[in-house]
Amino acid sequence: MTDAIQAPVPQDRVLIFDTTLRDGEQSPGATMTLEEKLQIATLLDEMGVDIIEAGFPIASDGDFEAVTAIARQTRSAVICGLARANFKDIDRCWEAVRHAKRPRIHTFIGTSPLHRAIPNLDMDQMAERIHETVSHARNLCDNVQWSPMDATRTEHDYLCRTVEIAIKAGATTINIPDTVGYTAPRESAALIRMLIERVPGADAITFATHCHNDLGMATANALAAVEAGARQIECTINGLGERAGNTALEEVVMALRVRHDIMPYTTGIDTTRIMQASRLVATVSGFPVQFNKAIVGKNAFAHESGIHQDGMLKNAETFEIMRPEHVGLNATSLVMGKHSGRAALRSKLAELGYTVGDNQLADVFVRFKELADRKKEVYDDDLVALMQDTDTNAANDRIQVRRLRVVCGTDGPQTAELTLAVEGTEHATSAIGDGPVDAAFKAVQSIVPNDARLMLYQVHAVTEGMDAQATVSVRLEEGGKIVTGQSADTDTIVASTKAYVNALNKLMVRRLKTAPEAQTA
Numbered sequence: 001m002t003d004a005i006q007a008p009v010p011q012d013r014v015l016i017f018d019t020t021l022r023d024g025e026q027s028p029g030a031t032m033t034l035e036e037k038l039q040i041a042t043l044l045d046e047m048g049v050d051i052i053e054a055g056f057p058i059a060s061d062g063d064f065e066a067v068t069a070i071a072r073q074t075r076s077a078v079i080c081g082l083a084r085a086n087f088k089d090i091d092r093c094w095e096a097v098r099h100a101k102r103p104r105i106h107t108f109i110g111t112s113p114l115h116r117a118i119p120n121l122d123m124d125q126m127a128e129r130i131h132e133t134v135s136h137a138r139n140l141c142d143n144v145q146w147s148p149m150d151a152t153r154t155e156h157d158y159l160c161r162t163v164e165i166a167i168k169a170g171a172t173t174i175n176i177p178d179t180v181g182y183t184a185p186r187e188s189a190a191l192i193r194m195l196i197e198r199v200p201g202a203d204a205i206t207f208a209t210h211c212h213n214d215l216g217m218a219t220a221n222a223l224a225a226v227e228a229g230a231r232q233i234e235c236t237i238n239g240l241g242e243r244a245g246n247t248a249l250e251e252v253v254m255a256l257r258v259r260h261d262i263m264p265y266t267t268g269i270d271t272t273r274i275m276q277a278s279r280l281v282a283t284v285s286g287f288p289v290q291f292n293k294a295i296v297g298k299n300a301f302a303h304e305s306g307i308h309q310d311g312m313l314k315n316a317e318t319f320e321i322m323r324p325e326h327v328g329l330n331a332t333s334l335v336m337g338k339h340s341g342r343a344a345l346r347s348k349l350a351e352l353g354y355t356v357g358d359n360q361l362a363d364v365f366v367r368f369k370e371l372a373d374r375k376k377e378v379y380d381d382d383l384v385a386l387m388q389d390t391d392t393n394a395a396n397d398r399i400q401v402r403r404l405r406v407v408c409g410t411d412g413p414q415t416a417e418l419t420l421a422v423e424g425t426e427h428a429t430s431a432i433g434d435g436p437v438d439a440a441f442k443a444v445q446s447i448v449p450n451d452a453r454l455m456l457y458q459v460h461a462v463t464e465g466m467d468a469q470a471t472v473s474v475r476l477e478e479g480g481k482i483v484t485g486q487s488a489d490t491d492t493i494v495a496s497t498k499a500y501v502n503a504l505n506k507l508m509v510r511r512l513k514t515a516p517e518a519q520t521a
Contacts, residue, residue: 009206009231009232011231012264012265012266013231013265013266013267014226014231014232014233014256014265014266014267015050015051015206015208015231015232015233015267016048016049016050016051016232016233016235016249016252016253016267016268016269017049017050017051017053017080017208017232017233017234017235018044018049018051018052018053018234018235018236018237018249019053019210019234019235019236019241019246020040020044020236020237020240020249020281021037021040021041021052021053021054021055021066021070022053022054022055022056022082023053023234023236023240023241023242023246024236024237024240024241024246024281024285025055025285026241026242027240027241027242027245027285027287028482029285029286029287029455029456029475029482029483029484030240030285030286030287030484031482031483031506031510032284032285033284033506033509034062034065034066034069036284037054037055037066037069037070038066038069038070038073039280039284040237040277040280040281040284041054041070041073041074042073042074043273043276043277043280044077044237044277045074045075045076045077046270046273047269047270047273047274047277048076048267048268048269048270049077049249049269050077050078050232050267050268051077051078051079051080051104051232052070052074052077052078052079052080053080053081053082053106053234054066054067054070054071054079054080054081054096054097055067055070055081055082055096056081056082056083057081057082057083057089057092057093057095057096057097058083058084058088058089058092058093064092064095064096067079067081067093067096067097068095068096068099070100071096071097071098071099071100071103072099072100074100074101075101076101077102078100078102078103078104078143079097079100079102079103079104080097080103080104080105080106080145081093081094081096081097081104081105081106082106082107082108083105083106083107083108083137084107084108084109085107085108085109085129085130085133086133087133087136089107090105090107090133090136090137090140091140093105093106093107094137094140094141097141098140098141102143103141103143104141104143104144104145104173105137105140105141105143105144105145106144106145106146106147106175107133107134107137107144107145107146107147108146108147108148108149108175108177109126109129109130109133109147109148109149110148110149110150110179111126111148111149111150111151111154111158111159111162112149112150112151112153112154113153113154113155114150114153115149115150123158123161126162127161127162127165130146130162130165130166130169131165131168131169134146134165134166134169134170134171135169135170137170138169138170138171142172143172143173144170144171144172144173145171145172145173145174145175145208146166146171146173146174146175147174147175147176147177147210148162148163148176148177149177149179150177150179150180151176151177151178151179151191152176152177152178152179152180152182152183152187152188152191153180153182156191156194159195160194160195160198160199163195163199163202164199164200164201167199167200167201167202167204167205168201171205172205172206173205173206173207173208173232174195174202174205174206174207174208175207175208175209175210175232175234176191176192176195176207176208176209176210176225176230177209177210177211177212177234178209178210178211178212178218178221179210179212180212180214181211181212181213181214181215181217181218181243181244182214182215183211183217183221184215184217184221185217185220185221185223185224186224188209188211188221188222188224188225188228189224189225189227189228190228191225191228192207192209192225192228192229192230193228193229195207196228196229206231206232207225207229207230207231207232208230208231208232208233208234209221209222209225209226209230209232209233209234209247210234210246210247211225211234211246211247212241212242212243212244212245212246213239213241213243213244213245213246213247214243214244216244218239218245218246218247218248219247219248219251219252219255221247222235222247222252223252223255223256223263226263226265227263233247233252234246234247235247235248235249235252236248236249237249237250237277237278237280237281238250238278238281238282238287238289238293238296239251239293240281240285240287248294248295249269249274249277250274250277250278250294250295250296250327251294251295253267253269253271253274254271254274254295254322254326254327257271257322257326258321258322271326271327271328272325272326272327272328273328273353274295274296274327274328275296275327275328275329275353276328276352276353278295278296279352279353279384280353283387283486285484286473286475286483286484286485286486287484288458288460288471288473288486295327296327298381301320301324301329328353330351330380336348336368336372336377336378336379336383337372337377337378338369338372338373340368340372340378342361342365345361345364345365345368346361348380348383349361349364349383349387352380352383352384352387354387364386364387367386368383368386371386371469371490374467374490375465375467375468375469375490379462379463381462381463382462382463382469384462385462385469385471385488386469386488397501397502397505398422398423398505398508399420399421399422399448399501399504399505399508400420400421400501401418401419401420401494401497401498401501402419402420402421402426403417403418403419403428404416404417404418404419404440404493404494404497405417405418406436406439406440406493407436408435408436408439413432414432414433414434414435414436414438414439415430415431415432415433415439416430416431416433416436416439416440416442416443416493416497417429417430417443418430418431418440418443418444418447418497420444420447420448420501422447422448427447429443429446429447430443431443431445431446436493437457437492437493437496440493440496440497440500441454441496441497441500444497444500444501444504448504450478450504450507451478451479452476452477452478452503452504452507453476453477453478454474454475454476455475455476455477455482456473456474456475456484457472457473457474457475457496458472458473458474459471459472459492459495459496462488467490468490469488469489469490469495470488470489470490470491470492470495471486471487471488471495472486472487472488472492472495472496472498472499473485473486473499474486474496474499474500474502474503475503476500476503476504476507478507481507481510483503483506483507483510484503484506485498485499485500485501485502485503485504485505485506486499486502487499487502
């Protein structure tokens with residue numbers, strides 16, 4: 001067992017529980033490698049996240065290995081693993097998180113009428129299951145979190161009964177999930193307030209809130225729960241998660257900072273790392289951040305209207321309630337170009353949150369010079385796209401794009417001549433398609449035969465102008481496995497081909513893994 005029981009949370013402190021690596025990864029196509037999970041966990045720990053839910057250890061050997069590795073490396077944050085309400089799940093979870101300096105077991109069961117019907121348990125049978133499994137978890141670990149899945153659609157009397165049972169069995173945190181994003185802020189607050197008032201022992205534990213965004217109210221529901229007495233918010237970077245996603249970490253943290261006048265609560269989050277975390281998660285998950293996304297979207301600090309621009313020039317506070325530097329952006333943009341040297345590039349990358357070694361810098365510098373020769377100005381977003389393209393087209397990938405030449409236009413036929421390196425050996429081919437992208441994809445398929453189905457092909461410009469880079473996302477599905485590849489280039493066809501190849505490389509990794517057994521709140 002761990003050494004000490006979790007201390008009560010001060011009433012002015014809100015704990016940030018990040019579940020990007022568990023709930024976030026359950027987004028179709030957002031599966032992450034062990035290395036990517038470790039990279040995200042390190043950043044979350046450094047930026048001050050209180051609890052990191054590192055995964056679902058019973059789901060697969062890969063998830064178990066990731067949670068174990070994160071538990072071993074993390075310095076400050078509590079490391080949590082998810083477990084269903086059975087001894088096998090809980091034992092497997094403990095085996096993974098026990099290596100952490102501060103481990104936590106998070107166990108759950110669905111308590112609403114709809115969810116009780118799944119295991120075919122009546123109220124008394126489920127109550128006994130809760131008592132047995134929470135007690136078992138507490139015998140292994142002093143820090144136990146329990147969640148009644150679909151709590152917001154559970155009868156209030158029964159919810160109070162189950163929460164009381166979990167507290168008596170040893171749970172130190174009670175999480176109240178709005179699993180399907182059904183509730184509204186007023187209901188969210190009333191539910192937490194009701195539990196605190198009615199459940200014996202509620203004053204000795206921490207209440208948490210986990211809100212999904214199906215109706216677009218996840219952040220509002222989470223903040224309402226805090227005002228009612230919850231002291232832990234479960235959230236993800238960029239709001240990543242199942243269906244419409246979760247409460248976004250950046251939204252709740254900045255809301256608490258900006259509106260400290262009416263919500264006098266603090267967190268330990270270093271907000272200047274928010275943009276770095278957002279970009280990292282967008283890169284490894286393959287889910288681009290929408291331009292108008294609160295806090296971290298490309299347009300969050302952009303002003304086009306003449307009235308707005310005039311106001312900003314006179315006083316930035318006229319149209320900005322927070323400053324770009326508060327979330328890790330530069331207030332002004334250092335223009336990079338073909339005359340910039342390695343030192344300037346390293347400095348700019350550091351400002352954008354990228355720490356690069358000499359070897360990586362040498363590779364990125366070559367790509368940067370190539371880009372600068374094709375563009376008049378290289379913006380911050382261009383460099384971020386460049387780093388993403390460097391990451392997604394790694395030198396150790398099994399398939400690499402060597403050369404590509406396409407013929408397109410009104411006369412046709414649209415043709416792609418392609419050379420790929422597969423396991424170090426170059427293969428060349430040509431293919432005809434219904435347009436240059438189709439021809440390029442068919443050329444890839446002729447060299448690397450596969451049954452993957454193209455689910456998504458998405459292109460967006462990284463910056464403005466005729467010479468803007470294109471970032472392409474490609475999502476493939478094969479046998480229930482979904483992967484997303486990304487790449488950026490001023491040539492859209494090159495970016496498309498590299499993104500497709502990147503997805504195929506990920507698919508090869510996914511073929512070696514088993515699918516998760518279950519998913520939850």
